[in-house]
Amino acid sequence: MALSAEDRALLRALWKKLGSNVGVYTTEALERTFLAFPATKTYFSHLDLSPGSAQVRAHGQKVADALSLAVERLDDLPRALSALSHLHARQLRVDPASFQLLGHCLLVTLARHYPGDFSPALQASLDKFLSHVISALASEYQ
Amino acid sequence: MSNFTAEDKAAITSLWAKVNVEDAGGETLGRLLVVYPWTQRFFDSFGSLSSPSAIMGNPKVKAHGVKVLTSLGEAIKNLDDLKGTFGQLSELHCDKLHVDPENFRLLGNVLVTVLAILYGKEFTPEVQASWQKMVAGVASALASRYH
Numbered sequence: 001m002a003l004s005a006e007d008r009a010l011l012r013a014l015w016k017k018l019g020s021n022v023g024v025y026t027t028e029a030l031e032r033t034f035l036a037f038p039a040t041k042t043y044f045s046h047l048d049l050s051p052g053s054a055q056v057r058a059h060g061q062k063v064a065d066a067l068s069l070a071v072e073r074l075d076d077l078p079r080a081l082s083a084l085s086h087l088h089a090r091q092l093r094v095d096p097a098s099f100q101l102l103g104h105c106l107l108v109t110l111a112r113h114y115p116g117d118f119s120p121a122l123q124a125s126l127d128k129f130l131s132h133v134i135s136a137l138a139s140e141y142q
Numbered sequence: 143m144s145n146f147t148a149e150d151k152a153a154i155t156s157l158w159a160k161v162n163v164e165d166a167g168g169e170t171l172g173r174l175l176v177v178y179p180w181t182q183r184f185f186d187s188f189g190s191l192s193s194p195s196a197i198m199g200n201p202k203v204k205a206h207g208v209k210v211l212t213s214l215g216e217a218i219k220n221l222d223d224l225k226g227t228f229g230q231l232s233e234l235h236c237d238k239l240h241v242d243p244e245n246f247r248l249l250g251n252v253l254v255t256v257l258a259i260l261y262g263k264e265f266t267p268e269v270q271a272s273w274q275k276m277v278a279g280v281a282s283a284l285a286s287r288y289h
Contacts, residue, residue, distance in 0.1 A: 028267070035267045035271040036271040036274040037274070104251055107255055108265070108270060111256075111259045115259040115262055120176040120177070121176070124176050127178075
């Protein structure tokens with residue numbers, strides 16, 4: 001189901017609130033993912049994954065930038081994310097199931113930091129948005 | 143996979159002690175029905191589920207959510223034998239209720255987000271990891287007698 005006008009409004013409002021802190025939350029989401037779903041660490045054997053790692057923070061910022069781009073291009077996600085999809089499919093070869101795990105941990109992170117904003121409607125819109133992003137990211141796999 | 147360390151058990155039981163099942167039950171089941179609308183398929187007899195506010199305010203949703211979390215509370219007392227604890231419920235969900243076990247995973251993850259909302263500061267990555275083990279163990283136990 002496509003993102004409705006309400007979904008988009010909620011997402012844009014949230015992103016405005018997150019401001020320049022998106023990277024902080026995506027980094028925390030990565031840390032949560034590595035702890036809760038240890039198999040995901042297999043993709044990062046080349047990085048220092050210890051708490052507070054600058055490399056994880058740098059990766060978190062990359063994820064943040066991609067999500068912020070997605071929020072700007074809600075009408076055109078497959079095209080906006082096609083290069084990233086190609087990268088993850090061909091070079092990084094990350095199993096798309098991992099994206100779900102990171103998506104879930106991002107929801108948990110935002111729920112933890114913005115409990116007052118995290119209404120059922122926002123949770124639904126965010127979950128939908130992340131599904132669309134994940135779907136676009138997986139689009140070049142097969 | 144469901145081998146809980148002492149730290150896991152401590153994280154799970156100490157957080158659970160704070161949970162108000164009356165409130166958390168309705169929130170958890172309600173959010174499942176809002177975020178994943180196809181899960182409403184099991185609740186045709188519940189009356190109005192037509193909007194997030196209808197769902198979150200529906201007394202049958204709340205009551206059923208409380209039932210589910212109460213059962214979870216029992217499981218938390220028996221973390222080393224989740225399969226034993228949920229054996230009969232597993233048969234019920236398969237034979238009578240016909241619930242796809244994927245729904246247990248969805249509900250477990252919604253519970254995790256509700257705990258993050260309610261217990262933000264304490265819901266550290268480590269605590270979340272213990273709870274993910276918990277909800278995965280419950281989902282697996284509930285699916286264990288499917289045939």
